[in-house]
Amino acid sequence: MPPFSLPAPDPRAAISIRGLVKVYEGKPAVNGLSLDIPVGSFYGLVGPNGAGKTTTLNMATGLLLPDAGQVMILGGDVWQDVNRAKGIIGVMPQADQIFDRLTGAQLLVYSGMLRGMGRQEAKSRAQDLLAAFDLVDAAGKMVNEYSAGMTKKICLATAMIHSPRILILDEPFESVDPISSANLRDILVEYVSTGGTVVVSSHVMALVEKMCTHVAIIDHGLVRADGTVQEVAAGEDLEDRFLQLVGGRHAAARISWLDGGGGGTGGQAGDDAR
Template identity: 45%
Template sequence: MTEEPAKTSARDVGLGKKTAEGLATMTPMARQTAAAERDLGGEALFVADLTKRFGRVTAVDKLSYTVPQGSFSAIVGPNGAGKTTALSMISGLLPPSHGSVELFGLDVWRNRSKAQDRIGILPDRVRMFEQLTGAQYLSYVGAVRRVDKEAIIARSEQLLDAFDLRSEANRLVVDYSSGLRKKLALASALIHAPDLLVLDEPFESIDPVSAGTLIEVLNDFVSRGGTVLLSSHSMDLVQRVCDHVAVIMKGELLAEGTVDEVRGDVSLEERFRDLVRGPAVSEGLDWLNISFG
C-alpha cells in the first residue's frame, strides 16, 4: 500500500493551491506603524515667526517651531495650507516677509550662501536639464555645488546604485518618467553631502518599490546624523517613517511635536482630520444615489 504524502496546511485565501501553500510556509510580517527610535541632537532648524504675504494674501502666518538634529520630520497640511511656501523660505529659495530661519545657529537669510551649502533641496516643481543623461546631470549638480571632480565621480556611482538608477544612467532625462526624475532629483540633492534635506512631496508620483528605496536611503542619511524635513499628504507614511511632525492650516501652526505627542491615542490621519476640521462624510450629493433594483 502506497503511503500518501503529508498534506501541507495551506491558508484558504483564494489564491490557488500552490500560492496558498507557499504563503503557509511564510513567517507573518508585522506592519510597521511607527518610526524607529532615534538619538536626536540639538536644534538643527529653528523657525521663528516666519511669515509670507503675497499682496493681501497671507500664505504663512507667524510659523514657529524647531526641528531636532538627526530627526526625520514632516510638515503636513491640506492643499493650500502653505507647506510649499514654508519649505521654500526655510531652504532659502523664497524670502520671508517677516521672521527668521536658523540652520545650526546660522541665519539662513543673512548667510544664504553658507546656509545653502548645508541644505539639499527637492523643490515642488523639479526643473532639470533634459538633454543631459542621468549621470551627466549628477555631475553637473556636483560641479555647481563645488564638489571636487574625483568626489563627483565616486559619489555619482554610489548614488546611481543607491537609488537603483544604474540602468538609466546613460538615458536622457527627457525620457525619464516622473518617478525616475524624482529619484534623480533626490540623488542630486545629496551629492554635496548636506546636513539638512528639505523635500517637498518627495513620494509624489513614486511607485511603492521606489518609495521603499527612497525611505531606505533617507533612513540611512538620518542614521548618519543628517536631518530630513519633508512635506507629504500621506499620514500613514509620515506615521511610519517620521518621528517629528508639524501640522499647518491656512499658514498657521496647529500642532507640533513628536508623532506620538501629536496623534495621541488615535492614528495620525484621524488626528489630522480632527485638527483641520475636515468633514467625516460628503454631504449634498444625493443626486449620485444609484439604484440596482
C-alpha cells in the same frame, strides 16, 4: 505677526523658525509660524493644500525672502548668510526644475560641480548614488525618458551629492510607485541613522506616521500641533488627529441620480438618447 514676544531661535536645532510671515496680495500664506526641528530627526510637515508648507520650506532654505521672521539653520541665520545655509542643506528639486535633457549621470556630475566639487569627485559620487538608487542601467538615458519614480530618485540624488547635513523634500513620494517609494524611504532612513536630518512635506498621513519621528500639522500658515509623532497623534491615528485639528471634513453629499445599485435613470436616459 503674533502680538506677544517670541523666544529666541534655538541654536541647537537643525532648523529653528520664529514668527515667519509671507503675504501675497494682502493674504498671509504664512502667518507668524514658529517651529523647531531637532538634529537627527525625520520630520514631517503635513497640512491641507494651501496651508503654507511649501512657502515655509522655501523661506527656510533661502529660496524665498520672508516678509518677517527669522530662520536659523544649525545655529546660523539663513538670511544673514544665505550661501552658508545653502551649503549645508540639500533641497530636492521638482521634476520641472532640473535639466532633463541631460543623462542621469550628467545631471549628477553637473549638480556636484555646481556645489564646487572637482569633476572626478563629482563623477565618483554620481556613480555611488546611481548604484544606491538602482539607476545604473539608466545612467546613460536622458532624464526626460525616466519614469515618475526614476525621476524622483534622480532629483533626490542631486540633493544628496554634496553630503548635506539637512535634506528638504517637498512631496517626494507623489506619483511614485510602491517599490520606488519603499526604496526612497530606505535611503532616507539610512541617511537619518548617520546623523542627518530630513524634513519632508507630504499629504500621505499613513506614510508620515510610519516613517517620521516628528511631525508638525500646519494650517492657514500656522503650526496647529508639533512634536513627536506619538505626541501629536495623542493616542489616535495621525490622520484622525489631523482632521480634528484642521477640520473641513463634512458629511458625504447625496446626489440623487448617483446610484451604484442601478436604481437611477441613467439606463433609461441612454435608451431615450438612442
